Amino acid sequence: MTGAAAAARRWAPPPLIASAWLRRGLALGAAIYLALALGTLRVNWRRVWEGLDRGGAFVVGFARPDFVSRWVEISEGILEGLVMTVTATAVGILISVPIGLGAARNLAPLPVYLACRGIVAASRTLQEVIVAIFFVAMFGFGPLAGVLTLSFATVGFLAKLLAEDIEDTDPAPAEAVRATGASWLQLLNYGIQPQVMPRLIGLSLYRLDINFRESAVIGIVGAGGIGATLNTAFDRYEYATAAAILMTIIAIVMTAEYGSGLIRRRVQ
Amino acid sequence: MLSVERLVKRYPTGDAALRGVDLEVPAGQVMALIGPSGAGKSTLLRCVNRLVEPTAGRVRLEGEDLTALGAAALRRARRRMGMIFQEFALVERLSVMENVLSGRLGYVGFWRSWFRRFPPADVEEAFRLLDRVELAESCDKRADALSGGQRQRVGIARALLQNPRILLVDEPTASLDPKTSRQIMRLICELCRERGLAAIINMHDVALARLFVERVVGLRQGAIVYDGPPDGLTPEVLTTIYGAEDWSEARRRGGADEEEEEEPEVDEQRLAGLT
Ligand SMILES: Nc1ncnc2c1ncn2[C@@H]1O[C@H](COP(=O)(O)OP(=O)(O)O)[C@@H](O)[C@H]1O
Numbered sequence: 001m002t003g004a005a006a007a008a009r010r011w012a013p014p015p016l017i018a019s020a021w022l023r024r025g026l027a028l029g030a031a032i033y034l035a036l037a038l039g040t041l042r043v044n045w046r047r048v049w050e051g052l053d054r055g056g057a058f059v060v061g062f063a064r065p066d067f068v069s070r071w072v073e074i075s076e077g078i079l080e081g082l083v084m085t086v087t088a089t090a091v092g093i094l095i096s097v098p099i100g101l102g103a104a105r106n107l108a109p110l111p112v113y114l115a116c117r118g119i120v121a122a123s124r125t126l127q128e129v130i131v132a133i134f135f136v137a138m139f140g141f142g143p144l145a146g147v148l149t150l151s152f153a154t155v156g157f158l159a160k161l162l163a164e165d166i167e168d169t170d171p172a173p174a175e176a177v178r179a180t181g182a183s184w185l186q187l188l189n190y191g192i193q194p195q196v197m198p199r200l201i202g203l204s205l206y207r208l209d210i211n212f213r214e215s216a217v218i219g220i221v222g223a224g225g226i227g228a229t230l231n232t233a234f235d236r237y238e239y240a241t242a243a244a245i246l247m248t249i250i251a252i253v254m255t256a257e258y259g260s261g262l263i264r265r266r267v268q
Numbered sequence: 269m270l271s272v273e274r275l276v277k278r279y280p281t282g283d284a285a286l287r288g289v290d291l292e293v294p295a296g297q298v299m300a301l302i303g304p305s306g307a308g309k310s311t312l313l314r315c316v317n318r319l320v321e322p323t324a325g326r327v328r329l330e331g332e333d334l335t336a337l338g339a340a341a342l343r344r345a346r347r348r349m350g351m352i353f354q355e356f357a358l359v360e361r362l363s364v365m366e367n368v369l370s371g372r373l374g375y376v377g378f379w380r381s382w383f384r385r386f387p388p389a390d391v392e393e394a395f396r397l398l399d400r401v402e403l404a405e406s407c408d409k410r411a412d413a414l415s416g417g418q419r420q421r422v423g424i425a426r427a428l429l430q431n432p433r434i435l436l437v438d439e440p441t442a443s444l445d446p447k448t449s450r451q452i453m454r455l456i457c458e459l460c461r462e463r464g465l466a467a468i469i470n471m472h473d474v475a476l477a478r479l480f481v482e483r484v485v486g487l488r489q490g491a492i493v494y495d496g497p498p499d500g501l502t503p504e505v506l507t508t509i510y511g512a513e514d515w516s517e518a519r520r521r522g523g524a525d526e527e528e529e530e531e532p533e534v535d536e537q538r539l540a541g542l543t
């Protein structure tokens with residue numbers, strides 16, 4: 001019995017950080033930092049207490065959403081949001097495809113690659129709300145600023161993922177197509193496009209979802225759409241209307257989610 | 269017809285993959301290029317149609333210097349060189365017919381190929397080739413629905429639809445089982461004979477090469493170390509090509525294959541070797 005136990009060899013996965021001292025030191029450091037950071041958050045508990053009332057009114061508003069009294073504003077906002085979303089997604093896809101091709105290292109020469117990667121990086125660094133504020137300042141309040149913002153954001157998202165998908169394609173079929181004497185465009189159409197199309201469609205539908213949600217957010221800074229209506233409702237303390245707007249947004253997002261799921265399954 | 273002169277290829281990452289290769293392939297000749305992996309067989313084929321740019325040297329096809337061609341002229345020259353690949357290199361999400369018709373891409377304009385509106389004569393020829401490789405019924409199947417042997421037959425039809433003068437064949441059977449390997453090799457050699465095509469066939473398998481070709485070229489570390497008939501592959505020669513090893517197996521297999529009846533036995537030996 002004891003002989004067998006002595007013979008049994010023990011094994012544990014090696015720790016991520018080999019030095020025990022360093023491991024414990026880092027854990028301790030993290031704990032101290034967290035405690036200090038929490039200490040600097042000065043919470044005004046009285047203000048929190050007062051705010052609970054408003055939060056309560058908001059929750060009650062959800063129980064009795066008011067679609068009727070502001071229905072015209074709500075429906076106009078929704079419609080404007082949808083138009084913005086669809087336009088921006090379509091424009092975004094049209095711009096993303098050439099930029100995605102240029103940002104794929106296996107297709108583009110180095111200068112083109114760097115330029116396209118630069119555009120992608122710029123689009124991804126700037127958050128939608130910041131871009132929206134910028135476009136609102138340039139073009140004034142309204143849906144044009146919103147469409148430009150969402151198109152710009154779509155390019156960063158789609159072009160990057162498309163480029164990565166292109167870089168992951170199997171090089172063998174593309175080589176075979178090249179060997180037949182195909183031109184560069186024919187190479188794209190026969191060697192690359194069939195490999196990336198299902199994912200491109202899936203990503204575009206996903207981006208449509210995201211753009212609708214974002215259109216509500218950037219509306220708050222004046223870039224048109226349902227967000228503007230929502231903001232007005234909050235400003236007027238019309239929580240029942242705000243609840244109605246939020247519920248409409250949720251319903252639309254869920255419908256879009258379900259629909260895009262169906263389409264994505266068909267194209268795989 | 270194809271002549272390769274002092275061809276050198278140095279990849280940016282390593283040392284020379286080809287060190288001055290001279291090779292002459294007359295019209296209609298089917299030859300095997302053998303050698304250990306890393307010898308430079310694939311590189312040599314790809315330097316011929318310039319999928320890989322040679323570092324130095326010349327490649328001539330029917331007198332035309334391929335290494336000096338600009339992009340458009342190179343595309344036209346590639347139409348005369350059909351390529352067949354080890355992993356078949358089909359576009360999996362395209363149909364069998366689209367894969368075969370892609371052999372005409374060098375001949376048709378972009379919009380025609382985009383809308384899949386190939387000239388009727390091309391479509392007719394594609395059907396004839398699919399008939400020949402016994403895949404006409406599968407023409408609308410997706411390429412990824414086929415077995416390995418069927419995929420390679422699609423690859424062969426694609427290469428032949430180019431109406432090439434020479435086939436560049438890179439280990440056509442390395443991903444196939446022994447029986448299918450032979451069928452594919454036989455098909456390639458028959459088609460070359462029917463159409464008077466020359467072919468360079470890269471191979472791993474010395475015994476299979478002996479069965480099907482009239483000339484064997486041995487490549488080692490980017491240089492040609494043997495060029496002659498399959499019968500000349502003595503143990504000494506094989507040792508020069510591949511390094512020291514016991515060659516009785518490869519020799520015996522080759523010797524046993526002189527009569528057709530003995531083929532099944534060879535298959536069994538190869539299968540035994542695989543287990
Ligand atoms: N794309 C590449 N980049 C760098 N080195 C390569 C590349 N392709 C092949 N090589 C090198 O060139 C040599 C010859 O390779 P290859 O032509 O594939 O040989 P074979 O087909 O005979 O196995 C090998 O040493 C290989 O590592």
Ligand SMILES: [Mg+2]
Pocket residue numbers: 309310311439
């Ligand atoms: Mg190879």
